[in-house]
Amino acid sequence: MxxxxxxxxxxxxxxxxxxxxxxxxxxxxxxxxxxxxxxxxxxxxxxxxxxxxxxxxxxxxxxxxxxxxxxxxxxxxxxxxxxxxxxxxxxxSEEGHTDQPQFVEYNKVKQKHKDFLTRRSESMLFYNTRHGEKILFSEHYVNLLLADGHQCLERKRHEVLTFGQKRLSMQQKSAVHRKIAPAELFSSANGNRPVKKVLVSGVAGIGKTILVQKMLFDFGGNRDHLGFDFIIHMTFRDLNLIDKPTNFRKLVLRKNRHLSKELDAILANDKKLLIILDGFDEFRHYRSCDVDAFVTEPDEDAEVVEVVGSLMQGELLPNASVMLTSRPTAINHIPVGCIDRFVLITGFSLAEVQDFFLRYFQDSAIADCMFAVVSANELMLTLCYIPAFCYIVCCILKESKDLCGESPKTMTDIYLQYLVALLRSHTQARAETFRQEQRAGAVQKQSDIVLKLGRLAFQKLMEHQTLFYSSDQDVAELEGCSLVSTFLDKTVAQEPGCTEEVYSFAHLTVQEFFAAVYCAVTDDPLPDVLPHTSSRAEGSNNGHLDLFHRFLSGILSERNANLLSRQVGLSCNKDKVDIYRQRIIRELTMLCENRAQILNHLHCLFEQQDPSLALAVQPNTLHVNVSDETLSQMDYNAIKYFLNLTKGNISELDLTGTGVSCEALRDMQPLLLRCNRLW
CATH class of the missing domain: 1.10.533.10 (Death Domain, Fas)
Known part of the structure; x- marks a missing residue:
């Protein structure tokens, strides 16, 4: 008192x-x-x-x-x-201390659960893993860098495009952002308050699900120090399949039947329970989790969003620990105040990228050679900090050394090589299957399948969806095609009386690339190069389609259009190529004259790698506004590419709020000397 x-x-x-x-x-x-x-x-x-x-x-x-x-x-x-x-x-409590769930049966179930988690997590599912192929998690896991803190809730740009700069910034501020190990996630940094609810965020492909697998793998093998008796793991893509009232007990037992006899004791001892909810951004109800109708008992039936919301807000099993994983796109929909600790996965460090190459190629000489190739390409190296992208790069290097005479210069170059490399790998690995299908008359042309994948990617991208269900008509059209498994990951969710297959592209950027391919080769009219600045400021876009537009521009370039036609059998419409080129010249000219934001247009121009396009942009006054964006090295490259191709004075260059460094200014010095006004 x-x-x-x-x-x-x-x-x-x-x-x-x-x-x-x-x-x-x-x-x-x-x-x-x-x-x-x-x-x-x-x-x-x-x-x-x-x-x-x-x-x-x-x-x-x-x-x-x-x-x-x-x-x-x-x-x-x-x-x-x-x-x-x-x-x-x-x-x-004192009299009945021996009644605590620490007896033989409880411990038997605890060990049984650990054995179960070990079996479930001992294999790593790489993208494009061949059927029956088993890759041991312990041999291929590469450490991820975790740090306290979280990304800003206000998103102006595509999450993957801002990643490289944020990753470098994290390295420079390591003293501010404390690096932490998975076993320390629920340990308070200052000891002032208990950590019960942890949010782990990171961009698509950064390793959120792999981190969860690491925790389950270590817990199952008694290698962790988290101090829990039980870990219950649930995925939101699985919870999406539940469309009728349920309760927490049923949710646990759906995938953990072996816990049924001791579940009462486990829930009663909830201080020793960790619940992992993976993929919050994939939850179809993620915008509605700030519920005001709570459930407080594990047996109380309610809509799945109410059960999850009650768990997150501590109304259900208040002593249990909860870990959420999510992409940055959804974290501002998590109920305010219910998170005790924010953790950001920042992917690989340079040493981890090298470690990944060694584990992937299984030969130190080859790994060193391939890493040297990537190190010489700034774009590829920056993106290799994202584990999923690191895999894509390794796949290209392994399968397609002879595809291009020069190192890829743009994002589209890299992804087009990835597409061709996997098509070639698929054809070689499944040659006998292909011949059998051919004899049976059941072969679809690869170009037709790529087009169907593109339509699926495009339609779902416009609807902000990354998960597709087997009941979807667009997915059903791909049934029975072995090539689909090369680009789509499949998980099977089982419900009493039914089985639902859930698909997603190997990485968000792969979906965006396929969507751009579809848009480039069909007769559908071209979308705007970029939504109007006013709608962007109102938050309707938030960079959602930035990378899609860059891929579209790159595919409609002459060199990539030729490669797509030659290697995949898909041709870009000549009229569409001309219309696009005229549009980007017209819009860039207008935006420069109006002092409007032009950064994504500059990237679209860069993806074309055609100097004549930049030379055709001739505004009455050249105003280059790239303000209020934290610029990455890729951004500077796009800006320099454009300005080096323009002639005469630059009326205005606006770098306000970009976090431009002294080093970047020195690098741009020849261009700055041409500026009448520099902000």
Whole structure:
């Protein structure tokens, strides 16, 4: 209690203890309320007002609010009742200590669960893993860099495009962002408050699901130090299949039948329970998790979003620890205040990229040679910090050394080589299967399948969807085609009485690339190169289609259009190529004259790698506005590419709010000397 003017203030004590009282009393609030009414501290109307609150924690808060209005005497009686409750609660705990779930059966189930998790996590599913191929997790896992902190909730640009610069910034500020190990995720950095709810965020392909697998693998083999008895793992793509009321107990037992006999004991001992919810951004209800209708018991039926929301907000199993993983796109929909720790996966360091190459190629000489090739290409090296992209680069290097006479210069170059490399690999690896299908007359041309994949990618990208279900008509059209497994990952979700297959592209950027291929080779009209600046400022785009537009520009370039036609059998419409070139010249000219943001247009121009296009941009006054974007090296390359091809003075170059460094300014010095105005 707090001393004031020589006496102790119980009201002040309630204010000081408010947060801890909510945690302490949520399980006792109903009985506590009856005592307050019986001792005439509360009226029946007070009780009704409290009972109208949704969830025990909200009821405790309401009780404290009412007490604050009733004065010092009411607060003193309440604290006396609370003290008596504490003493009573300790008695059965002390007398029944041996009744805690630490007996033989509980420990048997604990070990059985660890064995189960070991079997489930011992193999690593690489993209394009061939059927029956088993890759041991322990031999191929490469450490990920984890750091305290999270990405800004306001997204102006595509998450992958900003990643390289943020990754380098993280390296430079390692003293600010403390590097942490997976086993430390629930350890408080300062020890002031317990860490119960952890959010792990990172861009697509950065390794969120692999981190989860690492935790399950270590827990199963007794290699972790998290201190939990049980870890329950659920994925949101699996939870998406539930369309009727359910409860937490059913959710656990869907994939963990072996826990049924001891589940009551496990849930009763929830301080020793960790629940991992993987892929929050994939949850079809992620915008609705800030629920106000809570469930408080594991057996209480409700919509799946209410069960998840109650778990996240601590109304259900309040003592359990919860770990959420999510891409940055969805984290601003997580209920405010329910996260104790924000953790950012920043991918690989340079040493980890080298380690990945060694594990992938399984030969140190080849790995060193391939890493040297990547190190000489700034674009490829920057993107290799993303594990999924690192795999794509290794795949290209392994399968297609002879595809191009020069190192790829643009994102489109890299992804087109990836497409051709996997098509070639598929044809070679499945030559006999292909001949059998051919004899049976069941062969679809590769170009037709790529086109169908492109249509699926394009339609779902426009709908902001990255998961596709077997019941979807566009997915059903791809059934029975062995090539599909080369580009789509498949998981099988089982429900009582039905099995649903869930598909996604190996990486978000692969979906964007296929969508751009479809858009380039079909007769559909071209989308705008970029939505109007006004709609962008209102948050309708947030960079969602930036990379799609860059891929589209790169595919419509002469050199890549020829490669696509020659290697894949898909031809870009000549009229569409001409229309696109005229449009990008016209829009860049207009944007320069109007001082509008032009960064993504500059990237689209860069993807074309055609100097005549830049020379054709001749505004009356050349205003280059790239302000209010944290610029990466790729951004500087696109800006320099354009300005080096223009002639004469630059009326204005606006670098306001870009975080431009002294090094970058020195690199751009010849261009800066041409500027009449520099911001």
């Amino acid at each position: 707090v001393e004031k003017d020589g006496c102790y203030s119980c009201l002040a004590a309630l204010r000081v203890l408010r947060v801890s009282l909510v945690d302490e009393l949520e399980g006792q609030i109903d009985s506590l309320l009856e005592i307050l009414v019986s001792q005439e501290v509360f009226t029946r109307d007070d009780r009704e007002e409290v009972l109208c609150q949704l969830g025990p924690r909200a009821r405790v808060r309401n009780v404290l609010d009412i007490l604050a209005c009733k004065g010092e005497e009411a607060a003193e009686i309440f604290l006396s009742i609370r003290s008596h409750h504490q003493q009573e609660a300790q008695k059965p």
